[in-house]
Amino acid sequence: MRDVFIFPIFHIAIPLLLFEIPQIKKKYDFNRISLVVGSLLADIVDKSLLFMGIGSGRGISHTLLFVLISFIIVHLAVRGKKSISIPFLIGLLFHLVLDLPEVPLFYPFIDYDFIYIDDPFGLWLYVLFNEPIVSISEGIGLVILIFIIIQNRLFNIKNIITYLKFNQYKQLGLNQVE
Ligand SMILES: [Zn+2]
Secondary structure, rough: OOOOOOOOOHHHHHHHHHOOHHHHHHHOOOHHHHHHHHHHHHHHHHHHHHHHHOOOOOOHHHOOOHHHHHHHHHHHOOOOOOHHHHHHHHHHHOOOHOOOOOOOOOOOOOOOOEEEOOHHHHHHHHHHOOHHHHHHHHHHHHHHHHHHHOOOOOHHHHHHHHHHHHHHHHHHOOOOOO
């Protein structure tokens, strides 16, 4: 069975970068916590199941069915509040796209050979330094995160919390300095 790689930094950085696009930042309210949770949920669920001895590293939570069900649950839980449910959905979908092609998208409607990862953190550390594709992706992810930190002046906890909770740009009606 082929090994799969995991890219936690890349997985967070790419969707966050999407929300840095000025047209999106100016126009929409959004909660970045739900975006980050959505971006990582697939791995958290699958890896948790793995630790409990059920499932694999990239299994049921890496399917479109899981995306649909968890989106509906969150959508209902936040009573249809789009600034929370939509970023969550975007995070979920981005995760699957970034994990392609080793993703059992249409399970259970199509059968897949699930991929097993025994020690995700150990694997991540190992491949980070031994697999150029992982080193490069995580490196790019890190550069993007640094860009976002500088761009949004996330130099203290208060700013970080504000940044994560809502789109301050839109909330305060700030005009972009060109
Ligand atoms: Zn994944």
